[in-house]
Amino acid sequence: MSPLSRRRLLTSAGVGAAGLGIGGAGFLIGQETAEASAEGTGTVEFYGAHQAGIATPAQDRLHFAAFDLVEDDPRALKALLEEWTAAAAEMSRGEMVGDVNRMPVAPPDDTGETVGLLPSSLTVTFGFGPAIFERPALGLGARRPAALKPLPPLPGDELNGLESGGDLCVQACSDDPQVAFHAVRNLARIGRGTVVMRWSQLGFGRTATTSRSQETPRNLMGMKDGTANIRAEDTGAMERFVWVGSETDQPWMRDGSYVVTRRIRMLLEVWDRASLEDQEQTIGRRKYSGAPLTGSREFDPLDLEAETGGKKVVAENAHVRLASATVNDGERILRRGYSFTDGVDQSLGELEAGLFFIAFQKDPEKQFVPIQRRLGQFDALNEYIKHVGSAVFAVPPGARPGGYVGESLLG
Amino acid sequence: MSPLSRRRLLTSAGVGAAGLGIGGAGFLIGQETAEASAEGTGTVEFYGAHQAGIATPAQDRLHFAAFDLVEDDPRALKALLEEWTAAAAEMSRGEMVGDVNRMPVAPPDDTGETVGLLPSSLTVTFGFGPAIFERPALGLGARRPAALKPLPPLPGDELNGLESGGDLCVQACSDDPQVAFHAVRNLARIGRGTVVMRWSQLGFGRTATTSRSQETPRNLMGMKDGTANIRAEDTGAMERFVWVGSETDQPWMRDGSYVVTRRIRMLLEVWDRASLEDQEQTIGRRKYSGAPLTGSREFDPLDLEAETGGKKVVAENAHVRLASATVNDGERILRRGYSFTDGVDQSLGELEAGLFFIAFQKDPEKQFVPIQRRLGQFDALNEYIKHVGSAVFAVPPGARPGGYVGESLLG
Numbered sequence: 030m031s032p033l034s035r036r037r038l039l040t041s042a043g044v045g046a047a048g049l050g051i052g053g054a055g056f057l058i059g060q061e062t063a064e065a066s067a068e069g070t071g072t073v074e075f076y077g078a079h080q081a082g083i084a085t086p087a088q089d090r091l092h093f094a095a096f097d098l099v100e101d102d103p104r105a106l107k108a109l110l111e112e113w114t115a116a117a118a119e120m121s122r123g124e125m126v127g128d129v130n131r132m133p134v135a136p137p138d139d140t141g142e143t144v145g146l147l148p149s150s151l152t153v154t155f156g157f158g159p160a161i162f163e164r165p166a167l168g169l170g171a172r173r174p175a176a177l178k179p180l181p182p183l184p185g186d187e188l189n190g191l192e193s194g195g196d197l198c199v200q201a202c203s204d205d206p207q208v209a210f211h212a213v214r215n216l217a218r219i220g221r222g223t224v225v226m227r228w229s230q231l232g233f234g235r236t237a238t239t240s241r242s243q244e245t246p247r248n249l250m251g252m253k254d255g256t257a258n259i260r261a262e263d264t265g266a267m268e269r270f271v272w273v274g275s276e277t278d279q280p281w282m283r284d285g286s287y288v289v290t291r292r293i294r295m296l297l298e299v300w301d302r303a304s305l306e307d308q309e310q311t312i313g314r315r316k317y318s319g320a321p322l323t324g325s326r327e328f329d330p331l332d333l334e335a336e337t338g339g340k341k342v343v344a345e346n347a348h349v350r351l352a353s354a355t356v357n358d359g360e361r362i363l364r365r366g367y368s369f370t371d372g373v374d375q376s377l378g379e380l381e382a383g384l385f386f387i388a389f390q391k392d393p394e395k396q397f398v399p400i401q402r403r404l405g406q407f408d409a410l411n412e413y414i415k416h417v418g419s420a421v422f423a424v425p426p427g428a429r430p431g432g433y434v435g436e437s438l439l440g
Numbered sequence: 441m442s443p444l445s446r447r448r449l450l451t452s453a454g455v456g457a458a459g460l461g462i463g464g465a466g467f468l469i470g471q472e473t474a475e476a477s478a479e480g481t482g483t484v485e486f487y488g489a490h491q492a493g494i495a496t497p498a499q500d501r502l503h504f505a506a507f508d509l510v511e512d513d514p515r516a517l518k519a520l521l522e523e524w525t526a527a528a529a530e531m532s533r534g535e536m537v538g539d540v541n542r543m544p545v546a547p548p549d550d551t552g553e554t555v556g557l558l559p560s561s562l563t564v565t566f567g568f569g570p571a572i573f574e575r576p577a578l579g580l581g582a583r584r585p586a587a588l589k590p591l592p593p594l595p596g597d598e599l600n601g602l603e604s605g606g607d608l609c610v611q612a613c614s615d616d617p618q619v620a621f622h623a624v625r626n627l628a629r630i631g632r633g634t635v636v637m638r639w640s641q642l643g644f645g646r647t648a649t650t651s652r653s654q655e656t657p658r659n660l661m662g663m664k665d666g667t668a669n670i671r672a673e674d675t676g677a678m679e680r681f682v683w684v685g686s687e688t689d690q691p692w693m694r695d696g697s698y699v700v701t702r703r704i705r706m707l708l709e710v711w712d713r714a715s716l717e718d719q720e721q722t723i724g725r726r727k728y729s730g731a732p733l734t735g736s737r738e739f740d741p742l743d744l745e746a747e748t749g750g751k752k753v754v755a756e757n758a759h760v761r762l763a764s765a766t767v768n769d770g771e772r773i774l775r776r777g778y779s780f781t782d783g784v785d786q787s788l789g790e791l792e793a794g795l796f797f798i799a800f801q802k803d804p805e806k807q808f809v810p811i812q813r814r815l816g817q818f819d820a821l822n823e824y825i826k827h828v829g830s831a832v833f834a835v836p837p838g839a840r841p842g843g844y845v846g847e848s849l850l851g
Contacts, residue, residue, distance in 0.1 A: 090617075090644075092781075133717040140712055141662020141727055142779075145655070191786060206501075206617075206644035210660075210781055214791060218712050225789040231644065231781055233501075233617040244556070249621075251552020301551055301629050306544040316552055368553075370503075370621060370642055371782055375602060378636040380625060 035123055035144050072148040075121040077427040078284050079272065080434060082152035083363070083389050084261035086240035088202040091232030091367040092209040093290065093385065094217065095158070095195025095420060096224035101166035107439045109223045113155065113199075113216055114433035120208075123148035126215050140218065142211050149205035153212050155434045156198040156288055156422025172438055174279040176287055176392040177423045183398070184405030185416060192292050192418030195227045200288070200387070206233070228418070230292065232367020232385050239365055245319060245327065249368050249382055250300055250413070252312050253319030256327055257353070259363045270361045270396065271389050273426075281437035284426035286389045289362075289397045292369075292418025295383040300413045311409040313347030321349065346409040352400060360396045362388040383414065393421055446534050446555050483559040486532040488838040489695050490683065491845065493563030494774070494800050495672035497651035499613040502643030502778040503620040504701065504796065505628065506569070506606025506831060507635035512577035518850045520634045524566065524610075524627055525844035531619075534559035537626050551629065553622050560616035564623050566845045567609040567699055567833025583849055585690040587698055587803040588834045594809070595816030596827060603703050603829030606638045611699070611798070617644070639829070641703065643778020643796050650776055656730060656738065660779050660793055661711055661824070663723050664730030667738055668764070670774045681772045681807065682800050692848035695837035697800045700773075700808045703780075703829030706794040711824045722820040724758030732760065757820040763811060771807045773799040794825065804832055 073081050098106065116126045120143075127138025162173035179194075201212035210231070217226055236248045237255040241262050248254040259266045268274060273282045300308070305316060313331070314321050322342050323332035333350055335342040343350050354361050370382035390396040405411070428434045484492050509517065527537045531554075538549025573584035590605075612623035621642075628637055647659045648666040652673050659665040670677045679685065684693045711719070716727060724742070725732055733753050734743035744761055746753040754761050765772050781793035801807040816822070839845045 094784075133720075134715050136713055137662070137716050137719075137727070139662075140660075140708075142658045142660050144658060144662065144728055207658075207779065210644065210779075210793075214660075214708065214793075217791065218709075221709070226784050226791065229781070229784050229791060231642075231783075233621065233642065233644070247553045247555060247618075249551075249553050249625075251548070251550075251555065297551075297625065298629075298632070302547055304545050305548050308548075309544075316548070317555055368618065368621075370640070372642075373505075373637050373640050380628065380637065380640060382621075382625075 035125060035146060071150045072122060073150050073152050075118040075153070075428075076430050080154045080285070080424060080427045081121070082154035082200055082202055083271065083286055083365070083424070084239070084267060085150070085152050085202070086243055086261070087235045087237050087365050088150050088152070089204045089235055090202065090206040090209050091235075091385065092201045092206070092213045092229065093232070093387070094199050094213045094229040095227045096197045096199070096217075096220060097227045098161065098196045098224055099222065101164045103167050103169075103439070105223050106161075106167065107435075109220055110155070110435040110439065111433045112219050114428055116215060116219055117153035117155075117212070117434075118430075120212050120215070121148065121151050121153060123151075126219075140211065140215055143208055146205055146208055149203045149208040151201065151203040151208050151212060153216070154200040154202075154288075154424060156200075156424040157435070157438070158194060158196045158198065158420065158422050160194070161196050169438070172279060172281060174277060174282050174423060176273075176277070176282075176394060177421070178394065180289065180393065180398065180419055180421050183401050183416070185411055186405070186419070187415045187417055188419050189417050192228050194420050195422070197224060198288070198290075198420065198422045206231070230369060230385050230418075232369050234368040236366045236368055236384055237364045237387075239363065248384055249295055249297065250308070250312075251316060252308070252314065253327060254366075254384075255364055256314070256319055257331070257349070259361055266361065267363070270391060271363045273391055282423060282425060283437075286391065286424045287393050288422050288424050289386075289388050289390070289393050290418070290420045291386040291401075291416050293384045293386050294381065294415050294417050296413050296415070297382060298377070298379050303413075310344055311348060311413070313343045313349035322347075344409065346407050348404070348408050348410045351404050351408050357400050357403065360400065362390045362396050362400070364388050389424070446536060446557060482561045483533060484561050484563050486529040486564070486839075487841050491565045491696070491835060491838045492532070493565035493611055493613050494682065494697055494776070494835070495650070495678060496561070496563050496613070497654055497672070498646045498648050498776050499561050499563070500615045500646055501613065501617040501620050502646075502796065503612045503617070503624045503640070504643070504798070505610050505624045505640040506638045507608045507610070507628075507631060508638045509572065509607045509635055510633065512575045514578050514580075514850070516634050517572075517578065518846075520631055521566070521846040521850060522844045523630050525839055527626060527630055528564035528566075528623070528845075529841075531623050531626070532559065532562050532564060534562075537630075551622065551626055554619055557616060557619055560614045560619040562612065562614040562619050562623060564627070565611040565613075565699075565835060567611075567835040568846070568849070569605060569607045569609065569831065569833050571605070572607050580849070583690060583692060585688060585693050585834060587684075587688070587693075587805060588832070589805065591700065591804065591809065591830055591832050594812050594827070596822055597816070597830070598826045598828055599830050600828050603639050605831050606833070608635060609699070609701075609831065609833045617642070641780060641796050641829075643780050645779040647777045647779055647795055648775045648798075650774065659795055660706055660708060660781075661719070661723075662727060663719070663725065664738060665777075665795075666775055667725070667730055668742070668760070670772055677772065678774070681802055682774045684802055693834060693836060694848075697802065697835045698804050699833050699835050700797075700799050700801070700804050701829070701831045702797040702812075702827050704795045704797050705792065705826050705828050707824050707826070708793060709788070709790050714824070721755055722759060722824070724754045724760035733758075755820065757818050759815070759819050759821045762815050762819050768811050768814065771811065773801045773807050773811065775799050800835070
């Protein structure tokens with residue numbers, strides 16, 4: 030492990046390739062400081078009670094990947110998580126992975142595409158899929174949390190197995206897409222022989238607000254998305270809905286969470302043909318202001334009882350009604366999704382694009398599943414979307430320096 | 441067409457959805473100014489002698505799309521280019537496409553996902569594929585430039601037809617990926633019934649430097665890419681290698697250019713196993729500094745004759761040697777490519793990622809084709825890459841306000 034930052038490496042490399050890391054690293058400090066004051070250059074602490082990337086204000090870009098174990102070897106799984114933790118901590122600090130002073134006859138530990146880039150608020154978040162608790166050789170059967178089950182079939186599911194599930198997940202978020210890509214790619218490299226990548230998703234724009242410091246972004250339907258999301262500053266809501274507490278049957282999950290991902294294709298051609306009024310009625314909000322149909326500004330209250338001409342202003346099948354805590358027994362989730370596009374759907378001759386939905390919660394069975402069951406059955410939005418990928422992972426608590434993510438389970 | 445900017449719309453929408461565009465747009469001017477001074481908020485002029493997006497300093501993000509004509513109707517093609525031009529000019533100014541004052545019972549003209557976003561240096565660049573000159577009904581056969589031919593088969597090609605070719609192309613570049621996506625999506629929408637999308641490519645990070653104001657970025661091999669690229673400030677090189685001049689057989693192409701795109705998969709797993717020395721010998725440059733093997737700093741001269749121990753310092757099959765102007769009869773191209781990743785290659789269980797190569801030039805037959813023929817045969821880099829997509833387009837000159845791109849051909 031080397032504490033050489035990517036910018037310092039760049040500096041010292043400038044004086045000759047043989048001089049890597051041997052000094053001369055100081056003279057660009059002024060430049061570093063100037064650049065660090067620009068947007069997207071912050072550093073998010075990797076270590077802590079919770080993993081980073083959940084309560085962290087949602088960064089602009091995402092690279093998410095799911096992996097499957099090659100063999101059921103508990104020692105290999107533990108070694109992988111130790112290595113992944115060390116590498117994720119290094120990358121989060123803007124350092125290169127591993128030892129940059131290796132001999133030129135060896136492959137570099139770090140693949141190098143972020144040399145010269147700033148940390149860009151990188152967070153790396155790890156999770157365990159339900160399947161690893163079902164493999165006798167791993168010996169984890171008795172440690173499985175009741176809250177971690179494969180999601181049941183849900184109304185309207187059109188899932189593709191190749192874009193669903195997985196034994197392990199890595200969520201890399203950053204304000205620079207190359208930094209997020211680099212994290213997943215280097216973790217995949219470290220995992221070679223232990224895991225294979227099952228699926229991967231790039232997200233080009235955040236569609237969620239997770240901090241009071243952020244403006245609500247728009248999804249690819251042109252609608253503001255996440256107005257009613259939990260804000261991390263609301264620690265009461267985070268404790269109640271997101272962080273696993275003393276109620277868990279598995280103390281190793283304390284301070285962790287559960288993440289559900291859904292790859293949601295938007296049928297944009299159909300949506301684009303809907304009238305502005307239809308679009309707004311479908312969602313239950315105004316397109317441009319983001320205001321609920323019962324208000325004129327984004328954060329005006331959503332009044333589900335308001336009527337006009339004997340009919341509800343916010344229709345019975347409007348998305349915001351069916352997704353609201355009021356309708357869902359008070360349950361909420363922390364959404365942290367991203368817009369994606371992956372080329373052309375050749376069968377339709379249109380862009381394959383949509384929302385890569387990510388939601389953190391204390392118990393998917395009590396939170397995501399009933400909410401989605403209701404949405405999948407009744408939501409007016411179903412005409413314009415389909416769920417094509419799905420996964421759920423237990424996200425263990427954060428690591429302390431010297432420890433590793435998953436230590437409470439595998440240690 | 442409405443001159444309502446996206447930020448002004450946001451402002452006026454805040455006072456009620458019914459007030460769209462009816463005033464009250466002034467009071468956020470201060471905020472607009474403050475934000476416009478931040479990075480990525482600039483506006484690039486759409487109209488001009490040349491199309492924007494060629495000499496423009498390469499923006500951070502790309503959405504490129506190729507389209508096929510649904511029917512061979514010259515009037516439909518002309519109408520499409522008129523509409524595309526108007527929309528591209530509006531989007532480049534940070535305005536919404538079309539008329540935002542339409543009735544709520546109609547679908548919005550603009551899909552809306554960039555409302556509240558800044559112009560972010562959007563450029564939209566259009567091109568014509570060779571096939572449109574081969575369709576008798578379009579009547580363009582006699583206007584075909586000698587320089588516009590389908591690329592010949594090249595050594596090492598492993599092309600996929602679904603990622604190659606096309607009748608028309610749109611290159612949207614921006615510092616905000618949502619702004620680039622929005623441009624392609626809205627042009628696709630305008631084109632419905634006239635064109636279908638054939639393929640589309642998102643690029644997450646620029647891999648080319650096209651201005652002296654820019655630092656050289658790194659590609660996904662971790663190497664600096666584009667050190668020796670043409671800089672737009674070098675107007676002599678632009679005239680000599682990029683802009684079509686009086687030498688053309690087709691005056692309508694004067695001040696235009698020709699673009700070649702190649703989807704180049706990088707076999708990252710193989711590359712990552714190569715030693716640092718092998719990687720540097722393969723390219724002919726140092727990995728971290730970007731210096732040629734015959735120097736110690738990035739812009740030190742590449743000395744192709746230098747020898748050590750009776751052998752060339754820069755190997756005979758090194759990428760920089762074979763791509764150099766010296767070896768290619770003085771020919772150069774303006775590269776403007778982007779890194780991409782599109783999920784997992786299921787056959788290999790690894791990331792499908794690489795370089796979406798884009799190069800502008802005066803004559804592909806004299807520039808890209810011989811360079812790539814040499815590279816495809818001898819380049820040491822071939823062990824680590826494969827070309828899976830390919831296309832070539834004539835990029836006509838820019839439009840004047842009131843005119844449209846392609847007018848010199850179709851007008």
